[in-house]
Amino acid sequence: MKIATYNINGIKARAEALPAWLREAEPDVVVLQEIKSTDETFPHELFDGLGYQIETHGQKSFNGVAILSRLPLEDVTRGLPGDNSDEQARWIEATVVGKRAVRICGLYLPNGNPAPGPKYDYKLGWMERMRTRARDLLVAEEAVVMAGDYNIIPQDEDAAKPEAWREDALALPESRAAFRRILNLGFTDAFRAEVQGPGHYSFWDYQAGAWQRNNGIRIDHLLLSPQAADLLRETGIDKDIRGRDKPSDHVPVWIDLDA
């Protein structure tokens, strides 16, 4: 079961790039972030003939997540529990039924800048709610994958210029600690289970020639429950996508599970 995460930065802007990548990469499941559309205006027709079931959790103009799957989906839920007043569409879950059943969470973690400030408080509060949900998901002792744009640079080696991110909400010690609190429940960063060392990025800013200078950061992650980690076969980052026409500022990150 090939599972990918891809922040597309607007589904309408990716009308050509996203279907083209799906045809090449042939993922079984994709979680999308920043669809920037409502459920009603999501362009389902872009995926006609590709065989994907589509589940969205959108909002107008900002945020919005989705799950695309060519395997059957069950028990789809929308929204991160823990705050009924939160109107930002950043979390969706579904169970994918392959050889094994896998619970997939698609997430768009708040950016949090500027820090300190209300946006950073929202980020940290959201991460605490996510930790609670992650803890609850472990109780069943089943395969769980939490995939998405975490807006977290886990370590300095995950940035080409770590000093440039020192005061940023993506890399502040409190942000990294909140990310580790989730990992410490027993989750595995799938990419780091397979690949060591610096120079592996999933995002390059549109500004200041970041792609041309390879000034990137690794902020898109797939976290695996112990039962999912047992099934991990391979992982990768589709870096080349960033150099094509009208790319997102993020590229797809994927895993292959024996499931």
Place this chain on the structure above:
DNA sequence: ATGGTTGCCGAGCAA
């Protein structure tokens, strides 16, 4: 230090 870019939608905000 600053500015640099893209997407939303049609003015700034978010990233």
